Protein backbone atom coordinates (compact mmCIF):
# COMPACT_ATOMS: atom_id res chain seq x y z
CA UNK A 1 0.00 0.00 0.00
CA UNK A 2 1.44 3.35 -0.98
CA UNK A 3 1.14 6.64 0.86
CA UNK A 4 -1.27 7.89 -1.75
CA UNK A 5 -3.72 5.17 -0.82
CA UNK A 6 -4.55 7.03 2.38
CA UNK A 7 -6.22 9.66 0.26
CA UNK A 8 -8.76 7.15 -0.98
CA UNK A 9 -11.96 6.53 0.91
CA UNK A 10 -12.16 2.75 0.98
CA UNK A 11 -15.39 2.75 2.96
CA UNK A 12 -17.07 4.90 0.37
CA UNK A 13 -15.75 2.60 -2.36
CA UNK A 14 -17.36 -0.35 -0.64
CA UNK A 15 -20.49 1.61 0.28
CA UNK A 16 -20.24 0.86 3.99
CA UNK A 17 -19.99 3.13 7.04
CA UNK A 18 -16.67 3.54 8.79
CA UNK A 19 -18.07 1.55 11.67
CA UNK A 20 -19.01 -1.46 9.54
CA UNK A 21 -18.25 -4.90 10.96
CA UNK A 22 -16.02 -7.43 9.20
CA UNK A 23 -19.13 -9.36 8.16
CA UNK A 24 -20.79 -6.24 6.70
CA UNK A 25 -17.64 -5.40 4.77
CA UNK A 26 -17.40 -8.90 3.37
CA UNK A 27 -21.07 -8.86 2.36
CA UNK A 28 -20.71 -5.47 0.62
CA UNK A 29 -17.61 -6.65 -1.21
CA UNK A 30 -19.27 -9.88 -2.35
CA UNK A 31 -22.13 -7.94 -3.92
CA UNK A 32 -19.89 -5.39 -5.63
CA UNK A 33 -17.40 -8.00 -6.82
CA UNK A 34 -20.19 -10.01 -8.43
CA UNK A 35 -21.52 -6.89 -10.14
CA UNK A 36 -18.19 -5.63 -11.48
CA UNK A 37 -16.41 -8.88 -12.12
CA UNK A 38 -14.68 -8.67 -15.54
CA UNK A 39 -16.31 -11.90 -16.68
CA UNK A 40 -19.74 -10.46 -16.07
CA UNK A 41 -18.94 -7.23 -17.94
CA UNK A 42 -17.53 -8.46 -21.24
CA UNK A 43 -14.11 -6.95 -20.62
CA UNK A 44 -15.41 -3.42 -20.00
CA UNK A 45 -12.43 -1.32 -18.86
CA UNK A 46 -14.65 0.74 -16.54
CA UNK A 47 -15.96 -2.35 -14.80
CA UNK A 48 -12.44 -3.71 -14.56
CA UNK A 49 -11.16 -0.49 -12.97
CA UNK A 50 -14.09 -0.49 -10.57
CA UNK A 51 -13.42 -4.13 -9.76
CA UNK A 52 -9.80 -3.32 -8.98
CA UNK A 53 -10.84 -0.40 -6.77
CA UNK A 54 -13.27 -2.39 -4.69
CA UNK A 55 -10.80 -5.26 -4.40
CA UNK A 56 -8.06 -2.89 -3.32
CA UNK A 57 -10.39 -1.34 -0.75
CA UNK A 58 -11.46 -4.73 0.51
CA UNK A 59 -7.86 -5.92 0.81
CA UNK A 60 -7.11 -3.10 3.22
CA UNK A 61 -10.22 -2.85 5.34
CA UNK A 62 -10.76 -6.61 5.64
CA UNK A 63 -7.34 -6.95 7.25
CA UNK A 64 -7.56 -5.88 10.89
CA UNK A 65 -3.99 -4.54 11.10
CA UNK A 66 -4.11 -2.66 7.79
CA UNK A 67 -7.56 -1.26 8.54
CA UNK A 68 -6.27 0.17 11.85
CA UNK A 69 -3.28 1.82 10.14
CA UNK A 70 -5.49 3.15 7.39
CA UNK A 71 -8.01 4.62 9.84
CA UNK A 72 -5.23 6.24 11.86
CA UNK A 73 -3.52 7.72 8.85
CA UNK A 74 -6.76 9.14 7.54
CA UNK A 75 -7.77 10.70 10.85
CA UNK A 76 -4.27 12.16 11.19
CA UNK A 77 -4.05 13.63 7.71
CA UNK A 78 -7.69 14.10 6.97
CA UNK A 79 -7.33 12.07 3.83
CA UNK A 80 -5.89 15.02 1.99
CA UNK A 81 -2.23 15.15 2.70
CA UNK A 82 0.23 12.48 1.80
CA UNK A 83 2.04 11.23 4.89
CA UNK A 84 5.77 10.87 4.40
CA UNK A 85 6.65 8.84 7.46
CA UNK A 86 4.23 5.94 7.64
CA UNK A 87 4.39 3.60 4.71
CA UNK A 88 3.43 0.09 5.68
CA UNK A 89 3.97 -2.44 2.96
CA UNK A 90 1.07 -4.47 1.70
CA UNK A 91 0.77 -7.43 4.03
CA UNK A 92 1.25 -10.69 2.18
CA UNK A 93 -1.90 -12.72 2.21
CA UNK A 94 -3.94 -9.78 3.44
CA UNK A 95 -7.60 -9.81 2.66
CA UNK A 96 -7.75 -13.28 1.22
CA UNK A 97 -11.02 -13.84 -0.49
CA UNK A 98 -12.02 -17.00 -2.19
CA UNK A 99 -13.56 -16.25 -5.57
CA UNK A 100 -14.94 -19.73 -5.84
CA UNK A 101 -17.36 -18.47 -3.18
CA UNK A 102 -18.87 -16.16 -5.73
CA UNK A 103 -18.98 -18.29 -8.81
CA UNK A 104 -19.45 -21.81 -7.64
CA UNK A 105 -15.96 -23.20 -7.44
CA UNK A 106 -14.41 -22.35 -10.80
CA UNK A 107 -10.80 -21.24 -10.74
CA UNK A 108 -11.52 -17.68 -11.75
CA UNK A 109 -8.46 -16.24 -10.08
CA UNK A 110 -6.26 -17.24 -12.98
CA UNK A 111 -8.68 -15.79 -15.50
CA UNK A 112 -8.79 -12.42 -13.75
CA UNK A 113 -5.05 -12.36 -13.26
CA UNK A 114 -4.67 -12.97 -16.98
CA UNK A 115 -7.00 -10.12 -17.85
CA UNK A 116 -5.14 -7.64 -15.66
CA UNK A 117 -1.72 -8.69 -16.83
CA UNK A 118 -2.84 -8.41 -20.44
CA UNK A 119 -3.81 -4.77 -20.16
CA UNK A 120 -1.84 -2.37 -22.31
CA UNK A 121 0.60 -0.33 -20.28
CA UNK A 122 0.63 -2.88 -17.50
CA UNK A 123 3.70 -4.67 -16.30
CA UNK A 124 5.84 -1.62 -15.61
CA UNK A 125 7.02 -1.25 -19.20
CA UNK A 126 7.67 2.44 -18.54
CA UNK A 127 10.74 1.67 -16.48
CA UNK A 128 12.44 -0.17 -19.34
CA UNK A 129 14.44 1.44 -22.12
CA UNK A 130 11.99 2.84 -24.61
CA UNK A 131 12.62 3.82 -28.22
CA UNK A 132 11.66 7.40 -29.05
CA UNK A 133 8.57 8.00 -31.14
CA UNK A 134 8.75 8.42 -34.90
CA UNK A 135 8.12 11.98 -35.94
CA UNK A 136 6.63 13.20 -39.19
CA UNK A 137 7.16 16.60 -40.76
CA UNK A 138 6.80 18.27 -44.14
CA UNK A 139 8.96 20.31 -46.44
CA UNK A 140 8.56 21.96 -49.83
CA UNK A 141 11.13 21.73 -52.59
CA UNK A 142 11.37 23.52 -55.89
CA UNK A 143 11.05 21.35 -58.99
CA UNK A 144 14.78 21.65 -59.63
CA UNK A 145 15.81 20.85 -56.04
CA UNK A 146 13.61 17.76 -56.11
CA UNK A 147 15.50 16.57 -59.18
CA UNK A 148 18.98 17.44 -57.87
CA UNK A 149 18.45 16.70 -54.17
CA UNK A 150 18.80 19.38 -51.51
CA UNK A 151 19.71 19.98 -47.89
CA UNK A 152 16.79 21.52 -46.03
CA UNK A 153 16.37 23.00 -42.54
CA UNK A 154 13.56 21.36 -40.63
CA UNK A 155 12.15 22.85 -37.45
CA UNK A 156 10.81 20.10 -35.23
CA UNK A 157 8.59 20.70 -32.24
CA UNK A 158 8.05 17.92 -29.80
CA UNK A 159 8.26 16.70 -26.26
CA UNK A 160 11.77 16.24 -25.00
CA UNK A 161 13.70 16.27 -21.74
CA UNK A 162 13.07 19.39 -19.62
CA UNK A 163 16.05 21.71 -20.23
CA UNK A 164 16.04 22.98 -16.63
CA UNK A 165 16.33 19.63 -14.83
CA UNK A 166 17.69 17.70 -17.83
CA UNK A 167 14.77 15.31 -17.63
CA UNK A 168 15.21 14.20 -14.03
CA UNK A 169 12.14 16.11 -12.82
CA UNK A 170 14.03 17.16 -9.69
CA UNK A 171 14.74 20.75 -8.65
CA UNK A 172 18.23 22.01 -9.49
CA UNK A 173 20.67 20.77 -6.86
CA UNK A 174 18.53 17.77 -5.91
CA UNK A 175 18.27 14.32 -7.44
CA UNK A 176 15.37 11.89 -7.64
CA UNK A 177 15.40 9.16 -5.00
CA UNK A 178 14.93 5.46 -5.55
CA UNK A 179 11.26 4.71 -4.94
CA UNK A 180 10.90 3.29 -1.42
CA UNK A 181 7.79 1.28 -2.30
CA UNK A 182 9.14 -0.70 -5.24
CA UNK A 183 12.86 -0.27 -4.54
CA UNK A 184 13.41 1.08 -8.02
CA UNK A 185 11.86 -1.77 -9.98
CA UNK A 186 8.82 0.29 -10.97
CA UNK A 187 6.62 -2.69 -10.26
CA UNK A 188 4.58 -3.79 -7.34
CA UNK A 189 3.50 -7.30 -6.64
CA UNK A 190 0.02 -7.22 -5.23
CA UNK A 191 -2.10 -9.80 -3.60
CA UNK A 192 -5.50 -9.28 -5.07
CA UNK A 193 -8.07 -11.48 -3.40
CA UNK A 194 -5.95 -14.58 -3.24
CA UNK A 195 -3.97 -14.35 -6.47
CA UNK A 196 -0.85 -12.34 -7.11
CA UNK A 197 -0.32 -9.85 -9.88
CA UNK A 198 2.30 -7.37 -10.83
CA UNK A 199 1.46 -3.84 -11.86
CA UNK A 200 3.19 -0.48 -12.24
CA UNK A 201 4.13 0.98 -8.88
CA UNK A 202 1.56 3.62 -7.86
CA UNK A 203 4.01 5.71 -5.89
CA UNK A 204 6.43 6.30 -8.74
CA UNK A 205 4.08 5.43 -11.63
CA UNK A 206 6.42 2.72 -12.80
CA UNK A 207 9.44 4.99 -13.06
CA UNK A 208 11.34 3.50 -10.11
CA UNK A 209 12.27 6.98 -8.91
CA UNK A 210 10.43 9.56 -6.85
CA UNK A 211 11.01 13.31 -6.87
CA UNK A 212 10.67 14.97 -3.49
CA UNK A 213 11.60 18.47 -4.64
CA UNK A 214 10.04 18.89 -8.08
CA UNK A 215 11.60 21.02 -10.80
CA UNK A 216 9.49 24.23 -10.96
CA UNK A 217 9.79 24.39 -14.74
CA UNK A 218 8.21 21.01 -15.57
CA UNK A 219 6.44 20.36 -12.22
CA UNK A 220 8.46 17.19 -11.82
CA UNK A 221 7.45 15.49 -15.06
CA UNK A 222 10.95 15.85 -16.53
CA UNK A 223 9.40 16.53 -19.94
CA UNK A 224 8.98 19.78 -21.82
CA UNK A 225 7.91 20.96 -25.23
CA UNK A 226 10.87 22.12 -27.21
CA UNK A 227 11.78 22.85 -30.78
CA UNK A 228 14.97 22.09 -32.59
CA UNK A 229 16.19 22.69 -36.10
CA UNK A 230 17.96 19.98 -38.00
CA UNK A 231 19.55 19.81 -41.43
CA UNK A 232 18.26 16.95 -43.53
CA UNK A 233 19.48 15.76 -46.90
CA UNK A 234 16.67 15.09 -49.35
CA UNK A 235 18.00 12.70 -52.01
CA UNK A 236 17.94 13.55 -55.72
CA UNK A 237 14.93 12.46 -57.71
CA UNK A 238 12.34 12.76 -54.93
CA UNK A 239 8.74 12.89 -56.16
CA UNK A 240 5.88 15.04 -54.91
CA UNK A 241 4.17 13.42 -51.91
CA UNK A 242 7.06 11.02 -51.22
CA UNK A 243 8.04 10.28 -47.62
CA UNK A 244 11.75 10.25 -46.82
CA UNK A 245 12.91 8.36 -43.73
CA UNK A 246 15.78 9.85 -41.77
CA UNK A 247 16.86 7.32 -39.14
CA UNK A 248 17.53 8.46 -35.57
CA UNK A 249 16.20 12.00 -36.03
CA UNK A 250 12.81 11.42 -34.37
CA UNK A 251 11.94 11.87 -30.70
CA UNK A 252 14.71 11.00 -28.22
CA UNK A 253 14.45 7.64 -26.48
CA UNK A 254 13.80 7.20 -22.78
CA UNK A 255 15.87 5.36 -20.22
CA UNK A 256 18.68 4.85 -22.73
CA UNK A 257 16.40 3.81 -25.58
CA UNK A 258 17.21 4.65 -29.21
CA UNK A 259 15.81 7.77 -30.85
CA UNK A 260 12.88 7.32 -33.23
CA UNK A 261 12.99 8.03 -36.95
CA UNK A 262 12.02 11.20 -38.73
CA UNK A 263 9.75 11.00 -41.76
CA UNK A 264 9.74 13.98 -44.07
CA UNK A 265 6.88 14.30 -46.51
CA UNK A 266 8.13 16.24 -49.50
CA UNK A 267 5.94 18.60 -51.49
CA UNK A 268 7.37 19.53 -54.85
CA UNK A 269 6.36 22.88 -56.32
CA UNK A 270 5.15 22.29 -59.89
CA UNK A 271 7.23 23.61 -62.77
CA UNK A 272 5.60 25.88 -65.32
CA UNK A 273 6.87 23.83 -68.27
CA UNK A 274 7.98 20.37 -67.17
CA UNK A 275 6.18 17.59 -65.35
CA UNK A 276 7.45 14.40 -63.74
CA UNK A 277 6.56 10.80 -64.41
CA UNK A 278 8.88 8.61 -62.35
CA UNK A 279 12.39 9.27 -63.63
CA UNK A 280 11.08 10.80 -66.82
CA UNK A 281 10.32 14.45 -67.39
CA UNK A 282 7.33 15.42 -69.50
CA UNK A 283 6.68 18.42 -71.70
CA UNK A 284 3.85 19.37 -74.05
CA UNK A 285 5.04 20.90 -77.34
CA UNK A 286 2.64 22.94 -79.49
CA UNK A 287 2.71 22.11 -83.22
CA UNK A 288 0.66 23.10 -86.25
CA UNK A 289 -1.49 20.70 -88.23
CA UNK A 290 0.73 21.10 -91.35
CA UNK A 291 3.81 20.23 -89.23
CA UNK A 292 2.21 16.91 -88.25
CA UNK A 293 0.75 16.25 -91.67
CA UNK A 294 3.79 17.18 -93.72
CA UNK A 295 6.53 16.42 -91.21
CA UNK A 296 8.88 18.92 -89.56
CA UNK A 297 11.88 19.41 -87.37
CA UNK A 298 10.76 21.04 -84.12
CA UNK A 299 12.70 22.49 -81.20
CA UNK A 300 11.91 20.94 -77.82
CA UNK A 301 13.06 22.57 -74.54
CA UNK A 302 14.98 20.48 -72.01
CA UNK A 303 15.21 21.07 -68.26
CA UNK A 304 18.36 23.10 -67.54
CA UNK A 305 19.83 22.49 -70.97
CA UNK A 306 19.74 23.68 -74.56
CA UNK A 307 16.70 22.88 -76.67
CA UNK A 308 16.97 19.73 -78.75
CA UNK A 309 15.64 19.18 -82.26
CA UNK A 310 13.07 16.44 -82.73
CA UNK A 311 12.17 15.17 -86.20
CA UNK A 312 8.42 14.80 -86.64
CA UNK A 313 7.68 12.39 -89.50
CA UNK A 314 4.89 13.16 -92.03
CA UNK A 315 1.48 11.94 -90.90
CA UNK A 316 2.22 12.09 -87.16
CA UNK A 317 -1.00 11.90 -85.13
CA UNK A 318 -1.81 14.62 -82.63
CA UNK A 319 -0.78 13.61 -79.08
CA UNK A 320 2.17 11.50 -80.26
CA UNK A 321 4.91 11.20 -77.61
CA UNK A 322 8.56 11.60 -78.62
CA UNK A 323 11.21 10.22 -76.34
CA UNK A 324 14.41 12.21 -75.85
CA UNK A 325 16.80 9.83 -74.04
CA UNK A 326 19.01 11.07 -71.18
CA UNK A 327 17.11 14.32 -70.54
CA UNK A 328 15.06 13.13 -67.54
CA UNK A 329 15.78 12.68 -63.84
CA UNK A 330 18.66 10.66 -62.43
CA UNK A 331 17.05 7.59 -60.82
CA UNK A 332 18.08 5.58 -57.75
CA UNK A 333 20.21 3.28 -59.93
CA UNK A 334 22.12 6.27 -61.32
CA UNK A 335 20.66 6.11 -64.83
CA UNK A 336 19.00 9.11 -66.41
CA UNK A 337 15.36 9.02 -67.40
CA UNK A 338 14.04 10.46 -70.65
CA UNK A 339 12.24 13.61 -71.65
CA UNK A 340 8.81 12.67 -73.00
CA UNK A 341 7.60 15.33 -75.45
CA UNK A 342 3.94 15.25 -76.41
CA UNK A 343 2.97 17.12 -79.60
CA UNK A 344 -0.28 19.04 -79.44
CA UNK A 345 -1.87 20.85 -82.38
CA UNK A 346 -2.61 24.49 -81.79
CA UNK A 347 -5.62 25.80 -83.66
CA UNK A 348 -4.96 29.37 -84.85
CA UNK A 349 -7.44 31.83 -83.40
CA UNK A 350 -6.69 34.67 -85.74
CA UNK A 351 -6.18 33.76 -89.41
CA UNK A 352 -4.83 36.16 -91.99
CA UNK A 353 -6.44 36.29 -95.41
CA UNK A 354 -3.83 34.09 -97.07
CA UNK A 355 -4.01 31.39 -94.39
CA UNK A 356 -7.82 31.41 -94.46
CA UNK A 357 -7.82 31.03 -98.22
CA UNK A 358 -5.28 28.17 -98.03
CA UNK A 359 -7.38 26.35 -95.40
CA UNK A 360 -10.53 26.75 -97.46
CA UNK A 361 -8.65 25.29 -100.42
CA UNK A 362 -7.62 22.39 -98.15
CA UNK A 363 -11.24 21.79 -97.13
CA UNK A 364 -12.30 21.62 -100.75
CA UNK A 365 -9.35 19.38 -101.64
CA UNK A 366 -10.17 16.91 -98.86
CA UNK A 367 -13.95 16.87 -99.36
CA UNK A 368 -15.52 13.45 -99.28
CA UNK A 369 -13.05 12.06 -96.75
CA UNK A 370 -15.19 12.11 -93.59
CA UNK A 371 -12.95 11.67 -90.52
CA UNK A 372 -16.00 10.52 -88.49
CA UNK A 373 -17.08 7.78 -90.89
CA UNK A 374 -15.23 5.03 -88.99
CA UNK A 375 -16.51 6.30 -85.64
CA UNK A 376 -20.13 6.31 -86.75
CA UNK A 377 -19.84 2.88 -88.36
CA UNK A 378 -18.38 1.33 -85.18
CA UNK A 379 -20.99 3.04 -82.98
CA UNK A 380 -23.74 1.30 -84.99
CA UNK A 381 -22.04 -2.07 -84.68
CA UNK A 382 -21.65 -2.12 -80.92
Ligand SMILES: [Zn+2]
Nearest residue numbers: 162165215218
Ligand atom coordinates in the same frame (compact mmCIF):
# COMPACT_ATOMS: atom_id res chain seq x y z
ZN1 LIG B 1 12.24 20.06 -15.19
Ligand SMILES: [Zn+2]
Nearest residue numbers: 179182201204
Ligand atom coordinates in the same frame (compact mmCIF):
# COMPACT_ATOMS: atom_id res chain seq x y z
ZN1 LIG C 1 7.80 2.72 -7.09
